[in-house]
Amino acid sequence: MTNGFSLNRRHLLVSGVAVAGLGLVPKPARAQSAPVKVAGIYTVPVEQQWVSRIHKAAQAAQQRGEIEYTFSENTSNTDYPRVMREYAEGGAQLIVGEVFGVEQEAREVATDYPETAFLMGSSFMPDDALANFGVFDNYIQDASYLTGIVAGAMTKSGNIGMVGGFPIPEVNRLMHAFMAGVREMRPDARFQISFIGSWFDPPKAKETALAMIESGADVMYAERFGVSDAAKEKGVLAIGNVIDTQADYPETVVASALWHFEPTLSAALAKVKAGEFQAANFGLYSYMKEGGASLAPFGTFEGKIPQEALDMIASKSAAIKDGSLEVEVDDSEPKAS
Structure with a gap:
């Protein structure tokens, strides 16, 4: 599902400061085997370079039957907290997105939904006081x-x-x-x-x-x-x-x-399914040694380098x-x- 919110881009002015830490979302009675309900919230079209990698990984996970995936694109920064709440209220177990322009507001929303896991692109590190808010970035x-x-x-x-x-x-x-x-x-x-x-x-x-x-x-x-x-x-x-x-x-x-966002998403889904989602820095899964980055084939430039x-x-x-x-x-x- 997509919603037609007005287009806005991430911007330089971010608010809120967090320090590295670790916490846990409370464990359910037993680990989950059904598909995880995942919602994506994006401030740009899903065709945009950065967001397209998240969207592609989520679509692949849905095709494998691991998740039920819905998303909103072109969500303005001013509307972002509302959309987060809407998905959390609607039963999303994992909400993925990018909050570079709404750092403080997004973390405030997450405090109101402690049983929902949030995996957000962020310029800051996780906060041990906000156990359900994991962060990532494109460390390629x-x-x-x-x-x-x-x-x-x-x-x-x-x-x-x-x-x-x-x-x-x-x-x-x-x-x-x-x-x-x-x-x-x-x-x-x-x-x-x-x-x-x-x-x-x-x-x-x-x-x-x-x-x-x-x-x-x-x-x-x-x-x-x-x-x-x-x-x-x-x-x-x-x-x-x-x-x-x-x-x-x-x-x-x-x-x-x-x-390649797949390793990041897979790590987060494993934690959600086990009831052990951590407020950790999932950006480490973007490193090449984790399979999160690679050099594209040279294609037409083979033999020319x-x-x-x-x-x-x-x-x-x-x-x-x-x-x-x-x-x-x-x-x-x-x-x-």
């Missing part, structure tokens, strides 16, 4: 780092353009990881960085990217939709983020860092997966060079 810095190695090998000018939505942690950490990867191959690389102030404005993202290409960028980091369109139009390369868009840009998108880069990617990937390499998580705003 491992895969972003690997795409940076590709970009560093493919650039000729050493001038890299980067277009993001807002300079918040879930964007910043991926940009920093990408830049670190680029420097593995091109220590002298220069970066143009701009944020468009929107989560979904392809025309503005394209316009920003075109300006960077005019200023010499020959590889674009496409954190937002619209950047790859500019790269295609100007005949330069692009690096994808969260989803694989190479099928739409076969001569443009050379590599992408993919986010220098072997030196491929060898480095293979060795770095193995080190990430066995835990001997930890890609730095840097949430500070990246700066142009």
Whole structure:
């Protein structure tokens, strides 16, 4: 089920501060075997990159018979608490969404429904005083780092353009990881960085990217939709983020860092079914070693990426997966060079 609420995007100003902690939703008399009733609440269309990964994982779980899934998209931040209450009152056992713009209000709602599990995209950590509110984020810095190695090998000018939505942690950490990867191959690389102030404005993202290409960028980091369109139009390369868009840009998108929400959702569902849902940081399931991130297949660029880069990617990937390499998580705003 979808509801037609007015469109609004996550924004920079978040409220409420929480500290890391751990708590438990009270155990039911016995573990659950029936499908879990799951509701998704999204501030953007389910086609949007970030949310699409959550929606895809939930649909797959429903097809397997693990959950009963309903969702609302395009929910404004002002309406978000009401929709949360509506689903909780309606019997949802697990409510999934993203509360970057309504941190405090969402946590206040959760306190009124202690028997409902909430799994929310958040810039903050869980609070041990709010046992039923788990958090997650797209910690795919491992895969972003690997795409940076590709970009560093493919650039000729050493001038890299980067277009993001807002300079918040879930964007910043991926940009920093990408830049670190680029420097593995091109220590002298220069970066143009701009944020468009929107989560979904392809025309503005394209316009920003075109300006960077005019200023010499020959590889674009496409954190937002619209950047790859500019790269295609100007005949330069692009690096994808969260989803694989190479099928739409076969001569443009050379590599992408993919986010897989399935491990995060599976971990949360297991806890709900056992009556042991924890107010924990489920974002750890986005790490590559947990199966939450990967480097997309190179597809049309097979054989076009220098072997030196491929060898480095293979060795770095193995080190990430066995835990001997930890890609730095840097949430500070990246700066142009």
